[in-house]
Amino acid sequence: MTTDRQRAANRANAKRSTGPASAAGKSRASRNARRHGLAAQAQFGSDRLERIDQLARAIIASMPGQIDLMQARSIAQAELDVTAARAVAGALLTELYGTVPDCDLALVPWRPLRPGAGLRTFHDLKMVERYLRRSQARRDKLVRLCLSGAGT
Known part of the structure; x- marks a missing residue:
């Protein structure tokens, strides 16, 4: 049970916790929930739908x-997400290094080699890598479900 003293302390803390104070902090916080880039809902134009159908037919044939x-x-859509990522x-990587390294990416020293390529590019690369892992996991789960018969 919360005491009167704890409630007073909580209220005092809440008055000081009003979010970011600087213009830069407010701007960044205003974009917290915005989905963009790869994580945004994919547009299903006729070209994308045709690619999904072609890949789906190839999957069925195999x-x-x-x-x-x-x-x-479903698997084809997930595979296209992986391909896009x-x-x-x-x-x-091309922006960061000037070319995609032809080696195991775990061995690449993560430091910008090109002038102008910096922390923002590295941050974007980390975000894309996280999205790629999630997309691959989703695709693999769909394949496992389909093959186990649970998806029917």
Whole structure:
């Protein structure tokens, strides 16, 4: 049970906790919930839908009788998300290093080599890497569900 003294202390703390005070902090906080870039809802134009259908048909053909069209479309959409994230990561690596390193990325020294490429690019690369891992996990989970029969 909260005592009167604790309630008073909580109220005093709450009065001091009013969010960011600087203009830069307020600007950054105003964008906290905004979804953008790869995490934004993908636009389903005719080109993307056609690519999903083509990939779904290829998935069905490679696994006859094991997967239906709806499941294949879900996997295809997830695969396109992975492909897009890899393309963005490649572009960021090109910006950071001048070229995509042809080696194990775990061995790459994470420091900007190109003039002008700096912490912002590195931060973006970390965010894309996190999105890529999540996209790959989602795709892999869909495949496992479809193959186990739980998705039917």
